[in-house]
Amino acid sequence: MTSRTAEGTNLSGYHVEIQIEKRKMRSAFAIFLFSMSVPYFMIINLRYIMIGSFVPPALDQVTGAIQTILLVISLFTAVASVRRMQKVDGVGYKRMIDATLLIGGIGTLMQVYELWYHPMNPMSHYGESFLATIGLAIVMGIIGLFVLVAGRERVKRVGVTDEKQLGYELASWFWVFTVITWLALYIELYLL
Amino acid sequence: MSVARIGGAPLPLRRKKMMPPVIRGLLWAGIGFLVINCLVAYVLDPGYGTPFITQPSVVFGWLAALAGWLLGIGGLENVLLPAFGISVPTVEVPGWRRYFGYSTNHKVIGIQYLVSSTAGFFIAGLAAMFMRIQLMGNHMWFFPYAGQYIETVGIHGTIMMFSVGTVALVGGLGNYVIPMMIGSNSSAFPRMSALSVWFVPAGIMTVILSPLLGQWTTGWRGYEPLAQNDPNGILFYYLGVFALTLSSLLVSINLTSTILFKRAKGLTWNRLPMYAWGILTVSLLNIIWLPEIELTFVLAILDRVVPLPFFTAVGSPMTYLELFWLFGHPEVYIIVVPAFAIWMEIIPVMARKPLFAREWGIIGLIFVMLLSGLVWAHHMFTNMRLTEMLPFSFFTEMISIPTGFAYMVVIGTIWRSRFRLTVPSLFVLMSMFNFLIGGMTGVFLADPVINLQLHDTFFVVAHFHFTVIGGMVFTWLAAMYYWLPKFSGRIYNSKMGILGAIWVFIGFDGAFGLMFIQGLRGMNRWVPVYPPYLQGLNIIISIFAFVLGLGFLFNLIHVVWAMKSGKKVQENPWQSKTLEWQTASPPEEESFAAAPVITGSFYDYEDTDGTYTIPTAPDPVSM
Amino acid sequence: MAELLTFGVLWVVFSVLGELGVSAWGHDFYFYTASTQALDGVNASVFLFRFLTPIFVFVVLMLLYIPIRARRRSNESVLRGKGARFNATYVTIWVTLSLAVNLLFFVHPTTSAAEQLFQEMSPQATQNALVVDVVARQWEWYFSYPQYGIKNALNANGNNVLYLPVNRPVKFVLRSYDPNHPYALGEDVIHSFWIPAFGEKMDVIPGETRIMVATPTKIASTETNPEMRVQCAEVCGPGHPYMYATVHVVSNSAFQQWVSQQLKAGN
Known part of the structure; x- marks a missing residue:
């Protein structure tokens, strides 16, 4: 830590504190994401244990593809919101979050539709894997949307400061995480 | 991190009279449960005959109750609303009331964890006493039905494992001591920590209330497909464990970040205290394996509620067993790794000698952590393919090597030292003796051929109680006596402390030592009814068990008494060099008035510094 | 040196006593055996007991004898222990021995007894069962x-x-x-x-x-x-x-x- 603080010798003590604080937040967030990726790893494995690589022909490939495309678009808007935030542009951030919420929300709703109108029997091994996997994606998606809404409301009420900036960014990065994990699940469920 | 504490600052303008947080939490939890439960049971998914409680309604109702509890306890004002940018001025109540509410002070959180854990320990201990009363007879007499006995076993094991074993030394002592040990005034995420502690009472209550939903007879492992056939009580087992493991997960993320980023200046990795190393390794285990078991339990809930066939007889019950023990064996090391670290923390202080071969102690902790993920299937020798046995047997035997490093370090430290035989050091030595027996019997269990006989008998029961009680609970007691002056500025009565140590030692080794023999004579687990030839020894075991139970009660009363009205001592009665003792005892609101700077090793007692004066009179704290 | 010698003598004496105990009671480890498979298990256990006894005696003696020997007397004014912070011989012997004993245990009795059991369970061996x-x-x-x-x-x-x-x-x-x-x-x-x-x-x-x-x-x-x-x-x-x-x-x-x-x- 001493060596790290030494590199910013021109910074005042207060700024060093903020830098350390941000590094702490980022690393804890990374640990959290690492921890959260364990269930995804498990559920992908579980599907192959249960049913191998069988993909039923009755699967609704169109809806799956559309929702995945929507979620990928929302990934880009989420990254754009991070860029806006790094430029300390609260309004731009809010606009990008709105876009992410809209597109990502539709994508998540389509996932709920898939869960509801699953064309395969839940008592089959593919069916149970499908339901559990897409359920995990939906739950994490709803949490991600909730966090985005919180960030949006907070930026409206509190605004952006150097100190608070990272919290907004991490809210967006969590959404990026849910989308990337969904991509893995999509490839596993619909393609392989 | 913004710490919601208003010390000497003027009180905020709006002072709304708030209900006591615990009461409000309970109220909101009740309302949350009723509303969501009724919504699911009567509107969204009415079951046949619209019963008040259905499986889905109780799951969603419980989630709402947990949310209500956490928000009511202070999560609303301190976490949820600030996340939306609404700031609510809150006042942290002074005095004892702060322990019954949301507090961001890591010392308060540590005490909250310790009290919850202790409560869980005595509740589950009471369950154990009931079991031993039943086992004094070879027929049903204390419990009317066998299922009630087996359910008691399950509640005992679940609460002990998830609210005591995983929590006391990590969430409890870790939260209290670790930030001070690394020279910080707060943990990395005090608000998360303040909330995470309240998962523990919720989890314990959930498990205790599980009989309301019906008997579950799977024991603490929730074996499938039996869990699918049992009545609904098993749902509260899953949900209770979910809450408890979530708490431990948050603690681990918090303490890892604390150790990584809150260290004082000069506290390099080479100087990091052993207990911090222990918490770091155990946190990594928690971070990997707790989400694993949580997802497994979510799938098990889906199996019941939807229902899906994952782990049922038509699915793959063996997959559940694998997934459970994948977590289940690291869990054992989640419990004992902090205990190893505490041995290495207390002994150099008592020996007044540098920690011997410190690097090997750290290597031991890390390799135990690494290997613990490779041994899980030794719990499944009786139900796996023969060809799969040997690799797991290999790693199980190998894990004793890094475990042995802890012994090597401690023994090397005591060798030719000036060892103070105090109550904490006595407890550490007892813990090491008991864990040694646990480890040695583990060699027999690691051998598949012997395992086929010993598995699921009282031999295994004795073995894991020797590792968990012997390893962790004895160390917990050692740590409580060791840090007691830190908590309170007071000291225990050494005669009473020694009496307490010998008392639990006799009760423990008597009860569980005889259980080895009982298991070898053919007593299997989970049976309230057994052949008559086993009764005589069971009565003796029960008597020792009651002695043990009273011994724990005695130690509890003694520790509480000492905290309130023990003899006052100097601030650093052990002349320890670790940072937590360089603060006031009990510590101030801010442990360190100024950020400490570390210039040397914490375990170095060879230098001739004048920090500590040699007491002229016989030290009141030594025996 | 005298300390080491006393310790060595105590260790040998108690280990021998332990081994005598193993000889006397080791074969009753299962209390009652009525199959060849049970005897396989008992034999493996006795082998483990033979090797674990001196190790157990060693560690228990360490935990009892050394703290008592090193105990600080109340009239003693020296607060610092002597002893080294590292001893390469001790660590090397400890690590090597624990590795060797565990490898030995894995080869015999673990693998040998397991192979014996697998053999008894093989289709060839159970043709006339x-x-x-x-x-x-x-x-x-x-x-x-x-x-x-x-x-x-x-x-x-x-x-x-x-x-x-x-x-x-x-x-x-x-x-x-x-x-x-x-x-x-x-x-x-x-x-x-x-x-x-x-x-x-x-x-x-x-x-x-x-x-x-x-x-x-x-x-x-x-x-x-x-x-x-x-x-x-x-x-x-x-x-x-x-x-x-x-x-x-x-x-x-x-x-x-x-x-x-x-x-x-x-x-």
Whole structure:
């Protein structure tokens, strides 16, 4: 830590504190994401244990593809919101979050539709894997949307400061995480 | 991190009279449960005959109750609303009331964890006493039905494992001591920590209330497909464990970040205290394996509620067993790794000698952590393919090597030292003796051929109680006596402390030592009814068990008494060099008035510094 | 040096005493053994005891003797211990020995005894074995003898009973389902087939068939020794403690007689 603080010798003590604080937040967030990726790893494995690589022909490939495309678009808007935030542009951030919420929300709703109108029997091994996997994606998606809404409301009420900036960014990065994990699940469920 | 504490600052303008947080939490939890439960049971998914409680309604109702509890306890004002940018001025109540509410002070959180854990320990201990009363007879007499006995076993094991074993030394002592040990005034995420502690009472209550939903007879492992056939009580087992493991997960993320980023200046990795190393390794285990078991339990809930066939007889019950023990064996090391670290923390202080071969102690902790993920299937020798046995047997035997490093370090430290035989050091030595027996019997269990006989008998029961009680609970007691002056500025009565140590030692080794023999004579687990030839020894075991139970009660009363009205001592009665003792005892609101700077090793007692004066009179704290 | 010597003498004395104890009682580790498989286990255990005794004595002596020897007297003014912070010899010996002992244990008795057991369970070794089909349900054991046409072995009271001839390998074919409700697949749970006197157990998993092989060596029955009983060892619901059956290991002629009785009774 001493060596790290030494590199910013021109910074005042207060700024060093903020830098350390941000590094702490980022690393804890990374640990959290690492921890959260364990269930995804498990559920992908579980599907192959249960049913191998069988993909039923009755699967609704169109809806799956559309929702995945929507979620990928929302990934880009989420990254754009991070860029806006790094430029300390609260309004731009809010606009990008709105876009992410809209597109990502539709994508998540389509996932709920898939869960509801699953064309395969839940008592089959593919069916149970499908339901559990897409359920995990939906739950994490709803949490991600909730966090985005919180960030949006907070930026409206509190605004952006150097100190608070990272919290907004991490809210967006969590959404990026849910989308990337969904991509893995999509490839596993619909393609392989 | 913004710490919601208003010390000497003027009180905020709006002072709304708030209900006591615990009461409000309970109220909101009740309302949350009723509303969501009724919504699911009567509107969204009415079951046949619209019963008040259905499986889905109780799951969603419980989630709402947990949310209500956490928000009511202070999560609303301190976490949820600030996340939306609404700031609510809150006042942290002074005095004892702060322990019954949301507090961001890591010392308060540590005490909250310790009290919850202790409560869980005595509740589950009471369950154990009931079991031993039943086992004094070879027929049903204390419990009317066998299922009630087996359910008691399950509640005992679940609460002990998830609210005591995983929590006391990590969430409890870790939260209290670790930030001070690394020279910080707060943990990395005090608000998360303040909330995470309240998962523990919720989890314990959930498990205790599980009989309301019906008997579950799977024991603490929730074996499938039996869990699918049992009545609904098993749902509260899953949900209770979910809450408890979530708490431990948050603690681990918090303490890892604390150790990584809150260290004082000069506290390099080479100087990091052993207990911090222990918490770091155990946190990594928690971070990997707790989400694993949580997802497994979510799938098990889906199996019941939807229902899906994952782990049922038509699915793959063996997959559940694998997934459970994948977590289940690291869990054992989640419990004992902090205990190893505490041995290495207390002994150099008592020996007044540098920690011997410190690097090997750290290597031991890390390799135990690494290997613990490779041994899980030794719990499944009786139900796996023969060809799969040997690799797991290999790693199980190998894990004793890094475990042995802890012994090597401690023994090397005591060798030719000036060892103070105090109550904490006595407890550490007892813990090491008991864990040694646990480890040695583990060699027999690691051998598949012997395992086929010993598995699921009282031999295994004795073995894991020797590792968990012997390893962790004895160390917990050692740590409580060791840090007691830190908590309170007071000291225990050494005669009473020694009496307490010998008392639990006799009760423990008597009860569980005889259980080895009982298991070898053919007593299997989970049976309230057994052949008559086993009764005589069971009565003796029960008597020792009651002695043990009273011994724990005695130690509890003694520790509480000492905290309130023990003899006052100097601030650093052990002349320890670790940072937590360089603060006031009990510590101030801010442990360190100024950020400490570390210039040397914490375990170095060879230098001739004048920090500590040699007491002229016989030290009141030594025996 | 004197300290080291005293310690060494104590260690040797107590280890020898321990080894004498192992010789005297080691073979009773299982209390009662009535099959070759149980004897395999006991032999492996005795070997482990032989090696673990000196290790156990060493560590316990360390935990008792050293703290007492190094104890700080109350009149002592020196607060600092002497002793080194590292001793390469001690660490090297400790690490090497613990590695060597564990590797040894893995080779023998773990692998050797396991290979022995696998050999006894192999199809070649069980060609002429007596086959007993064991069905576990909640909460009952059913035994049938396909080689003799006995569909469900019952004693005079109508309870399930297991009869085995002495000194002949028995191949237990273990399955978990309810023969009375074979359509209710979801009702099956995991049981564990255990005869304490035989020194082994095997879990009975729904949907899978497991094999356990045992060669009874003693004529005995549940009445003469209660360790000779079939006991469910894996918790399987509220009836788990009651899930046991009586076992009779009898001579070959008595077994033939019992078989004909069973057939006459239409079991």
